[in-house]
Amino acid sequence: MRRSDGPAFHNATIAWQQGVSGQGATIAIIDSGIDIDSPEFAERILPESADVAGSRTINGIDDHGTNVALVAAAALNNEGVVGMAYDARLLVLRADEPGSCTGGGANDADLDGCQFLDSDIARGIDVAIAANARVINLSLGGGTPTAQLSNAIARATQAGIVVVVAAGNDGDTSDPALDPDNPDPFAIAALQRGNGAVIIVGSVDDKGEFSDFSNRAGSYATGFLSARGERICCAYENGEIQVTQEGGQSFVTLFSGTSFATPQVAGAVALLAQAFPNLTGQEIVEILLDTARDAGATGTDAVYGRGILDLAGAFSPQGTTRLPGGSADSPSALALTDDIAIASAPMGDAMRGASLQSIVLDKYDRAYTYDLGAQTRRASPETLMANATRAGLRNVTVGGPGIGIAFSLDQRGQLEGETPLTPLRLSRAESDAARVLAARVALRISPKTQLGFAFAEGPDGIAVQLQGQDRPAFLLSSGAAGKLGFAHRDGQSVALRQQTGDLGITLTASRGEALTWAVRQAQGIVGNQREGYGFTRFGIAGDRQFGPLGLTLGTEWLREERTMLGAYLHKSLATRGADSVFVDGSASLDLGDGWRAGGEGRFGSTRAVTGDRIAGGSRFASVAYSVDLSKRGVWQDTDRLGLRISSPLRVISGGLNFDLPVSYDYATESAVYELRRVSLAPDGRELMGELSWFGQAFDGMLAASLFYRSEPDHIRNAPDDGGLLVRWSRGF
Incomplete structure (x- = not known):
């Protein structure tokens, strides 16, 4: 856990303490494959996983897809790192063109050798729809997608799936053809076709400072969320954290990029989907964006977008809370700070310590355990004289x-x-x-x-x-x-x-x-x-x-x-x-x-x-x-x-x-x-x-x-x- 960059930073432990680990939720990762022998994913890779760009296994040459999966869902097994949704199922959809990847892949820059065709990504999205995935992770980028891919994204979001896509890594570029002040065209198009169920993800470091390499929110700030994507631990080798020796010291390999900020958000989606199965994809996106921890300029801004992913806020009740049921004659709205009961003088201390375990619903009909007795008290006594x-x-x-x-x-x-x-x-x-x-x-x-x-x-x-x-x-x-x-x-x-x-x-x-x-x-x-x-x-x-x-x-x-x-x-x-x-x-x-x-x-x-x-x-x-x-x-x-x-x-x-x-x-x-x-x-x-x-x-x-x-x-x-x-x- 101490090596895991994301869960504590984004308050995933709040969800874990409530028994929410992503169990039952499926994260579809369309990428360069995965290390199928890694104990971090044992028995959680779905049989529907496939190579959508050829006839290979999903065991990729490049480590990029593996590292993305680690951030999203590495197991809680007392070894290595742990992912945001450590019990989530993984639908691995290998989409790199055969022969295009050269290996490595510790950083986003190493993915440049891999090629992904829009048609293969679209095919992967359709497989994810058929497999009832709750979230699709696209740690990919590039130019404006084809109509085929854009339509696939639209179909996925219409089916209730959340799509999270990397903002891009052109933040420190000097190439005049690129626009670091906005997400890359691939992400922008996904957001525009996403029916309110797409999130673009930028990167921050361990102090919450926006990463120099990350594309910024720009004109798309309302659908932009920032997450930890800089110096993420750790690269694996043969299913274990890779440790190198140099000068008598031991080192681990870290990786950086918006590709690894994106699965932080994908894991968060899986946690919300397990905890609150009634939520639509659009509602999950709205919750994550509305509850983001503010950073940069106050409110939504052109760098951080809506702010930094915060699961403590996302798991808190939103809007007006209320008791389930109720009628026009018995309004059910109940703010958590409201007095539930005030005992009168003849009741003295009767309500002190009363226990009234119940549940309340927030505006998304999410249920929360709430002790109504905590808001009971006795009346303030009359001054005798x-x-x-x-x-x-x-x-x-x-x-x-x-x-x-x-x-x-x-x-x-x-x-x-x-x-x-x-x-x-x-x-x-x-x-x-x-x-x-x-x-x-x-x-x-x-x-x-x-x-x-x-x-x-x-x-x-x-x-x-x-x-x-x-x-x-x-x-x-x-x-x-x-x-x-x-x-x-x-x-x-x-x-x-x-x-x-x-x-x-x-x-x-x-x-x-x-x-x-x-x-x-x-x-x-x-x-x-x-x-x-x-x-x-x-x-x-x-x-x-x-x-x-x-x-x-x-x-x-x-x-x-x-x-x-x-x-x-x-x-x-x-x-x-x-x-x-x-x-x-x-x-x-x-x-x-x-x-x-x-x-x-x-x-x-x-x-x-x-x-x-x-x-x-x-x-x-x-x-x-x-x-x-x-x-x-x-x-x-x-x-x-x-x-x-x-x-x-x-x-x-x-x-x-x-x-x-x-x-x-x-x-x-x-x-x-x-x-x-x-x-x-x-x-x-x-x-x-x-x-x-x-x-x-x-x-x-x-x-x-x-x-x-x-x-x-x-x-x-x-x-x-x-x-x-x-x-x-x-x-x-």
């Missing part, structure tokens, strides 16, 4: 006995990505007016019927307001009932409450948006704008008072249009949202003397709407709870001290079933699918304790909160979070 410490809001209320209206003015200047209105929290401790603020608009239609509307606030606050419940206020933690648990933006909400005897019935409905809380430039979303995906909520709850004990029991249906309990899935997974049903319960007990004990719980069951990629059985359950104890009138008539222990909504079981393509059949151009299961239950479990006090101080409202969280955001082994928050505010 962000809402509690925001300043610059002015709350304004108006109202009377039968109606209350509230709104807030944002005097801070709107931040990009933020709603201009901030939801107002319900808090009995913040005075009776606070309940009106939370309801935004509260109407008493009749003595037993109440109606509430809100903008930028969820339905749970309005419902509690209409029910007249007394809930303790906390700066950071919240109760469990009615809480979605994931980042969202509330839109419009409405609540209707009807009192029937001792039982109150409350109906709620609202619209909002689930937020992914992510900057996803790979999706074309730039800036800090948080994506919003719509959802609708409908709920019904009953409440009743039994002396000092108040009970509420309700259920809510959540319909998400694109998300699943707030989690984002890439559109190529054909997610159609999810349906969740929640059961909420709360209880409060008045213990007397200002003491109150309470608790809330929420249980949810979510079912993902099945689609092309989301299979049946994609269900998961979630739970949240909170318990609290509070005392009113501790040091002041209206102050309040409270203790709450809570755990926010967390998925406790279940997950998603993905029906993913895992392999690809090029014969039928169809994918094989298997189910992949991803659990959405996190390993971590957040528990939070908060001790808070609200009261009057310095002609304003003073609030203090001491809090502690273990495994915050349901992330196992995450550092514990704790602190003290003090907030003072004054109305005007």
Whole structure:
């Protein structure tokens, strides 16, 4: 391998590491024959090989054809050199005129003694067509070919064969009859008749510098590729590398010429043909030209043409990648840098390390193994104290006995990505007016019927307001009932409450948006704008008072249009949202003397709407709870001290079933699918304790909160979070 000039230089090892060696692909070499006894070609020379210029064997006198074959396909046998496509089959078509070659042939100049007739080359091309060759190597040159040969080249490319032809070795000539700034006429004619499946090949050295002897791309740069053709190792003798001794030192014979740059490209074609049998000849040529390593002037230029052959680029996905299948309703385009999934807060660390082995196709329908799980992540957590410490809001209320209206003015200047209105929290401790603020608009239609509307606030606050419940206020933690648990933006909400005897019935409905809380430039979303995906909520709850004990029991249906309990899935997974049903319960007990004990719980069951990629059985359950104890009138008539222990909504079981393509059949151009299961239950479990006090101080409202969280955001082994928050505010 260390003696092989081409495979490493052109990154053929990228293909080899994937098990691609040219096996099954046939390289037709129309040249001066081959050394049939060389172990480098053992058992890979096809029986269709023939002398197309006479009745001889294919065992040539000249070494030129042998050296071309070595560069293209010398065996990987731990001896000598190795070719680009070391397992490819060789169709050797000897086309030198009988008696014209004199032997040798280490360099292109030594081929000058051999003569090749256009009719014999054309005959060789037709044999290659009949033998289903994938590439024809023409390390030949000269004047403009006859119509017979040009037509043969056209037939070959129409049959799906790629033709690679040497640019010529007139680069350093002083002969005014020759044009070193363009390929020789033979190559130009082949390109012009090649139906987009011909590549002209020039030579570079081991540093990527263009060889002095090589014809340049000139006016034919768009079909010109450069490859290693200078000082190529090594000439063979009796099937082994030829070593000469001189002055006590050992030497090997190297050869140079565009003839030996050309089989580098022929071998590359064979590798692509094996790896991706669906490719047409034109597509293989397009890939090799488009993925060439830029050299010389930026872009396509008149020396290197499209650049230097680079198999690392050629074997990489091209164009827009996508999952196989898909429909108009489920677009399959999937950039490899796109987020596949973003877990919501209730899922915590569930998607960390998820494995979703699949395949994607590029624009040529080439299949690539891709772990979708590598592009999954959890949502960026909300800053715990962000809402509690925001300043610059002015709350304004108006109202009377039968109606209350509230709104807030944002005097801070709107931040990009933020709603201009901030939801107002319900808090009995913040005075009776606070309940009106939370309801935004509260109407008493009749003595037993109440109606509430809100903008930028969820339905749970309005419902509690209409029910007249007394809930303790906390700066950071919240109760469990009615809480979605994931980042969202509330839109419009409405609540209707009807009192029937001792039982109150409350109906709620609202619209909002689930937020992914992510900057996803790979999706074309730039800036800090948080994506919003719509959802609708409908709920019904009953409440009743039994002396000092108040009970509420309700259920809510959540319909998400694109998300699943707030989690984002890439559109190529054909997610159609999810349906969740929640059961909420709360209880409060008045213990007397200002003491109150309470608790809330929420249980949810979510079912993902099945689609092309989301299979049946994609269900998961979630739970949240909170318990609290509070005392009113501790040091002041209206102050309040409270203790709450809570755990926010967390998925406790279940997950998603993905029906993913895992392999690809090029014969039928169809994918094989298997189910992949991803659990959405996190390993971590957040528990939070908060001790808070609200009261009057310095002609304003003073609030203090001491809090502690273990495994915050349901992330196992995450550092514990704790602190003290003090907030003072004054109305005007």
